[in-house]
Amino acid sequence: MKKVLxxxxxxxxxxxxxxxxxxxxxxxAANITFHDLYELYPDFNIDLxxxxxxxLEHDIIIWQHPFxxxxxxxxxxxxxxxxxxxxWAYGPGGTALKDKxxxxxxxxxxxNATYNTAGHNxxxxxxxxxxxxxxxxxxxxxxxxxxxxxGSHRLTDEDLKRFSEQYVILLTKMSEGDFTEAHMKxxxxxxxxxxxxx
Amino acid sequence: xxxxxxxxxxxxLSAAVICVPIAKRxxxxxxxxxxxxxxxxxxxxxxxxxxEGKDLMHFAEFGVVMMLFLIGLELExxxxxxxxxxxxxxxxxxxxITTAVVMAIGIAASLLWQSALAIGFAFAMSSTAIVxxxxxxxxxxxxxxxxxxFAVLLFQDIAVIPILAILPLLVFLPxxxxxxxxxxxxxxxxxxLQTTAVLAAVGxxxxxxxxxxxxxxxxxxxTHMRELFTASALLIVVxxxxxxxxxxxxxxxxxxxxxxxxxxxxxKHELESDLEPFxxxxxxxxxxxxxxxxxxxxxxxxxxxxxxxxxxxICVKALVLFVIxxxxxxxxxxxxxxxxxxxQVGEFAFVLFSFIGTHNILTPQQTDMMxxxxxxxxxxxxxxxxxxxxxxxxxxxxxxxxxSAKEADAVDEKNAVLLVGFGHFGTTIARFLRANxxxxxxxxxxxxxxxxxxxxxxxxxxxxxxxxxxxxAAGAAEAKILIIAIDSPEINLEIVKIVKQHFPNLExxxxxxxxxxxxxLLDEGIDNIYREHLDTSIRxxxxxxxxxxxxxxxAFRAGQNFIKYDEAALRxxxxxxxxxxxxxxxxxEQIALQEELLQNDRKIVPSAxxxxxxxxxxxxxxxxxxxxxxR
Numbered sequence: 062m063k064k065v066l067x068x069x070x071x072x073x074x075x076x077x078x079x080x081x082x083x084x085x086x087x088x089x090a091a092n093i094t095f096h097d098l099y100e101l102y103p104d105f106n107i108d109l110x111x112x113x114x115x116x117l118e119h120d121i122i123i124w125q126h127p128f129x130x131x132x133x134x135x136x137x138x139x140x141x142x143x144x145x146x147x148x149w150a151y152g153p154g155g156t157a158l159k160d161k162x163x164x165x166x167x168x169x170x171x172x173n174a175t176y177n178t179a180g181h182n183x184x185x186x187x188x189x190x191x192x193x194x195x196x197x198x199x200x201x202x203x204x205x206x207x208x209x210x211x212g213s214h215r216l217t218d219e220d221l222k223r224f225s226e227q228y229v230i231l232l233t234k235m236s237e238g239d240f241t242e243a244h245m246k247x248x249x250x251x252x253x254x255x256x257x258x259x
Numbered sequence: 260x261x262x263x264x265x266x267x268x269x270x271x272l273s274a275a276v277i278c279v280p281i282a283k284r285x286x287x288x289x290x291x292x293x294x295x296x297x298x299x300x301x302x303x304x305x306x307x308x309x310x311e312g313k314d315l316m317h318f319a320e321f322g323v324v325m326m327l328f329l330i331g332l333e334l335e336x337x338x339x340x341x342x343x344x345x346x347x348x349x350x351x352x353x354x355x356i357t358t359a360v361v362m363a364i365g366i367a368a369s370l371l372w373q374s375a376l377a378i379g380f381a382f383a384m385s386s387t388a389i390v391x392x393x394x395x396x397x398x399x400x401x402x403x404x405x406x407x408x409f410a411v412l413l414f415q416d417i418a419v420i421p422i423l424a425i426l427p428l429l430v431f432l433p434x435x436x437x438x439x440x441x442x443x444x445x446x447x448x449x450x451x452l453q454t455t456a457v458l459a460a461v462g463x464x465x466x467x468x469x470x471x472x473x474x475x476x477x478x479x480x481x482t483h484m485r486e487l488f489t490a491s492a493l494l495i496v497v498x499x500x501x502x503x504x505x506x507x508x509x510x511x512x513x514x515x516x517x518x519x520x521x522x523x524x525x526x527k528h529e530l531e532s533d534l535e536p537f538x539x540x541x542x543x544x545x546x547x548x549x550x551x552x553x554x555x556x557x558x559x560x561x562x563x564x565x566x567x568x569x570x571x572x573i574c575v576k577a578l579v580l581f582v583i584x585x586x587x588x589x590x591x592x593x594x595x596x597x598x599x600x601x602x603q604v605g606e607f608a609f610v611l612f613s614f615i616g617t618h619n620i621l622t623p624q625q626t627d628m629m630x631x632x633x634x635x636x637x638x639x640x641x642x643x644x645x646x647x648x649x650x651x652x653x654x655x656x657x658x659x660x661x662x663s664a665k666e667a668d669a670v671d672e673k674n675a676v677l678l679v680g681f682g683h684f685g686t687t688i689a690r691f692l693r694a695n696x697x698x699x700x701x702x703x704x705x706x707x708x709x710x711x712x713x714x715x716x717x718x719x720x721x722x723x724x725x726x727x728x729x730x731x732a733a734g735a736a737e738a739k740i741l742i743i744a745i746d747s748p749e750i751n752l753e754i755v756k757i758v759k760q761h762f763p764n765l766e767x768x769x770x771x772x773x774x775x776x777x778x779x780l781l782d783e784g785i786d787n788i789y790r791e792h793l794d795t796s797i798r799x800x801x802x803x804x805x806x807x808x809x810x811x812x813x814a815f816r817a818g819q820n821f822i823k824y825d826e827a828a829l830r831x832x833x834x835x836x837x838x839x840x841x842x843x844x845x846x847x848e849q850i851a852l853q854e855e856l857l858q859n860d861r862k863i864v865p866s867a868x869x870x871x872x873x874x875x876x877x878x879x880x881x882x883x884x885x886x887x888x889x890r
Contacts, residue, residue: 106819109871143871153880 062092065236066119067166070098070126070137077127079168079213079221086225092236094119098136105139112144116158121235122202124193125166131182131189133165141196150200162235163197164205164251165190166228172212187249203242208251227255270307274300275543290389291641293543297550298638308551321500322541323606325534326388327416327511328496331518332527334413342410349407349583350414353601357383357579361572373429377620378629380422381612382572386605386637387412388542393600393644403589404596411580411601419512419607423614424457430618460506464499464513468520476526480721489533496534511610525709525721528702532728545606553634557627565628569635573643577602592652599647603640604633673734674700677765679724679754680745681712684770684791688742689717699742702733725753727761735762743769748776755783774829774852781833797822816869828859 067087071080074097087095096115102108116122126133144150149157167186175182176189190207197204208231210216210224231251234240240254248254274296282292300307358379365375390408399405472495479491499517500510521530558565577598584594609630616626676692678685681703692699701719703709709721722729724745735741741758743751751769758765768787771777780788797818804814832855870876 104819106816106823108823146870147877148880152877153884 063120063236063238064092065121065232066115067095067123067125068098070134072099072134079210082221082225083228086229088229088232090236093232098140105136107140107143109143120161122161122163123166128167128169145200156201159201162203162205164207165193166208168210168213170214205245206248206250227252230255270300271547290392290546293546294550294638297547298553301551303555322538322545323388324500324510324514325496325538326542328514328518329531329534329538331515332522332531334519335522345410346414349587350411352583353411353580354383354415354418357576360575374621377429377615381608382604384415384605384607385412385601386603388606389603389637389640390600404593407597408600416515424454426614427618429620456506464516465520468517473524492530492533525713528720528722528729528732531732549634549637554631557631561628565631568632572604573602573636595647599643603636608633673737674698675739677733677735677738678742682746685744688744700733725757727757735765738765740766740768748772752779755785778833778836
């Protein structure tokens with residue numbers, strides 16, 4: 062069993078169909094913690110001690126957020142700035158997060174097809190996520206490929222339901238430790254492992 | 260005479276005190292309790308009171324007068340507008356159809372058409388007193404049945420005005436006895452003049468209510484003497500009743516009108532709670548005298564006729580109501596409550612019948628019979644409701660549960676937020692909430708303030724929030740959140756205690772002035788405490804730091820952290836305070852607390868732990884490593 066922490070940042074959650082649907086489906090399990098940053102810190106005054114304690118208690122960290130301007134919303138960045146302390150998360154003696162798993166769960170308005178050299182976003186999602194990957198690396202964490210909900214503007218309720226079901230499968234697999242690190246290196250998106258086992 | 264009065268008072272009061280609790284115990288409702296009490300002490304059973312019961316009834320009718328004033332107060336024109344379709348559609352059809360059917364039966368029973376029409380009008384009336392009382396006791400006012408019943412009763416109340424205006428035109432027999440309680444100075448005038456006088460009186464009430472009563476109450480309110488306000492409330496009702504009698508109109512109508520006019524004023528809740536006990540007592544007395552006035556001899560002699568008429572009239576009324584309810588798509592259970600609830604002949608019929616009797620539209624014998632029918636139907640009605648409640652509704656409940664629950668949810672006009680205290684603190688809260696589409700009901704006891712804010716479109720009521728009845732009237736039972744923002748910490752604390760006792764489900768958010776009263780509130784178990792100085796003084800401190808050259812964001816974060824630290828320290832110190840020695844003077848305690856605070860602040864500097872975006876530590880570490888290498 063692994064303990065999963067979902068760090069969620071969305072400044073206008075109530076207007077986001079995709080995130081609302083995803084959140085609604087998060088299983089209520091003892092080892093899955095949902096942590097809503099904008100709800101807790103509207104003043105951006107992040108409680109360092111509370112956040113550090115929370116990180117130590119969990120094995121798998123998920124940064125769940127919309128993909129604004131090819132990055133996360135500002136409070137998520139504030140969280141990274143404040144919580145990942147020098148001498149605690151990185152630097153000399155900074156081993157608190159060593160070997161914990163981290164990945165992004167992202168919603169994007171544009172379709173996946175636009176995220177390549179031919180598309181108007183020109184770069185792939187993986188390329189845009191390099192800062193997160195490197196942040197994880199600096200903290201000696203294991204970075205997994207992202208879970209994606211793309212083209213959210215055009216998704217039907219049916220599509221959203223399908224993505225939510227994928228997310229549920231992902232969270233269940235993660236919390237049960239039902240994955241291998243080697244396999245994660247081979248895949249591009251976590252969605253690939255989100256198929257119902259027969 | 261003195262001892263006679265005291266003896267009678269003891270009889271009435273003890274009859275009520277004994278019978279009403281017993282009736283309530285057997286789930287019969289207070290109305291039936293009073294009626295039984297009246298029958299028991301009346302001339303035909305125990306004989307404690309003689310035929311003066313009838314005179315008493317005239318006096319106790321004043322309870323009905325007051326009730327109508329209070330009903331009027333409940334009826335803001337805007338609410339009236341909202342339910343106008345129900346009032347006109349359901350109410351009008353009830354009155355017209357019932358009158359027509361009763362009249363047809365009357366003519367068939369070889370009455371003159373004028374008499375039959377008059378009886379029809381009177382029998383169309385239902386008892387506001389009985390119906391509203393039992394609907395309130397059962398908490399049905401918000402249900403569709405309650406809303407429909409209210410609409411019908413209201414229409415009847417209004418219909419009495421034209422009916423009383425029409426009745427003199429039906430007179431075909433010469434007037435014999437010209438003096439009566441309801442007959443006043445205009446009795447000698449011609450019918451058309453009388454009708455005109457009635458209309459003039461109604462207009463007069465509207466003008467007086469608007470331009471005389473409200474300014475008067477404002478003047479009285481400024482004296483801050485509660486008993487004086489109660490006296491003026493009584494004066495208004497009594498004076499209007501007297502005026503109405505002088506023009507030969509039912510006092511109930513006049514006061515009802517006055518009530519509607521005052522419904523929009525800031526004194527609504529204050530008037531309501533001041534008159535409520537008087538109304539309750541007088542209504543009780545009224546029901547007792549109805550019970551006492553039932554003439555068992557007359558009944559005995561005409562038993563068959565009276566019983567037949569009573570059963571017929573109840574059946575006709577219930578049937579008409581049921582058909583109307585069905586047309587308006589009431590569910591079966593709601594429709595039964597509506598139809599059977601309103602099936603009795605009401606107290607207005609007494610008024611109408613005595614008016615009819617005075618104008619000789621019916622013979623005295625007929626009038627007495629009709630009054631007996633009215634009283635009997637009022638007695639039977641609570642019994643019918645019990646049968647309905649105990650046996651019929653439970654069997655229907657299973658099928659209808661889902662449906663009626665949905666309908667009940669739809670009606671909810673009370674605000675979720677109740678704001679007490681509308682000074683500079685409360686005003687800011689209300690403005691902020693309103694700007695964001697959150698409506699709050701506001702309660703304040705400064706009548707000038709209330710007047711001003713009402714002009715600006717706030718829903719503000721004048722009233723003393725330490726009174727449970729006023730809180731209740733403002734909707735404390737239905738609201739989610741109560742904001743207490745009065746300037747005086749003592750009053751705030753008093754309200755907190757009252758609300759915690761009477762409305763335990765209401766979430767309390769309270770303004771506090773200083774640490775001392777914050778501790779008192781913490782001791783009461785209140786979590787949402789807002790010290791009025793805290794945020795503002797820290798903001799000022801942050802600005803001081805900025806002006807001294809600190810970077811804005813650093814100063815801002817220091818302020819944020821200090822508030823967080825102070826809120827936590829407050830709760831710790833609140834615990835310590837309980838262990839501290841008892842100080843005789845509050846000033847000494849305040850100083851001791853300040854000392855402890857200042858010491859704590861020095862020990863834990865709230866901003867000292869803030870290393871965010873601070874590269875000093877990193878630089879030191881790198882220097883240290885470089886030094887090690889170079890060594």
